[in-house]
Amino acid sequence: DQQVKQNSPSLSVQEGRISILNCDYTNSMFDYFLWYKKYPAEGPTFLISISSIKDKNEDGRFTVFLNKSAKHLSLHIVPSQPGDSAVYFCAASRSFTSGTYKYIFGTGTRLKVLA
């Protein structure tokens, strides 16, 4: 049961344009959503997160939108740069009554920004 889904395995965008990466989830108990960027032979790098009580969070060129009714989140990168070419993972975290929490990841979307 894939609780976090990234249905687009790849995406190509022209430099300077907007990149929109999408993620869907099934569990309404998730309380944070996170985006990571991963280059080959490196660990994932945290980009931005959003609490489930918000619908938007911005950090520089990166904005994450959360639509709880649709169980959908998206990452917008504006403007896209060639250095943004990487695999992007979305993740969701869920807290438990014990105070612990853990993360579930999507399968990733490979973004290619064309110069």
Next chain:
Amino acid sequence: DAEITQSPRHKITETGRQVTLACHQTWNHNNMFWYRQDLGHGLRLIHYSYGVQDTNKGEVSDGYSVSRSNTEDLPLTLESAASSQTSVYFCASSDRTESTDTQYFGPGTRLTVL
């Protein structure tokens, strides 16, 4: 600067051998995680720990074990390596506040089991 390191970065071993992958973080985070990354599966949780002496199984824990004797280290042991455990392994630590949730990853260990 705080960081999270993994060693070795690459490892080749034989089926049936015991292998230990090291993870060390200087963030002083209580929460640490081990994942494996395989094509088509994204990152899957193997084990995690919320503090010293605490360990928990993730979704793909069979054949793996962890121990947490201090805040900085969470070594991952493959008791008897199998070819199905050929993968890239990532260690992570995380910090969560009321308004933010951030998880930091190590550079990964590429393990090949022959």
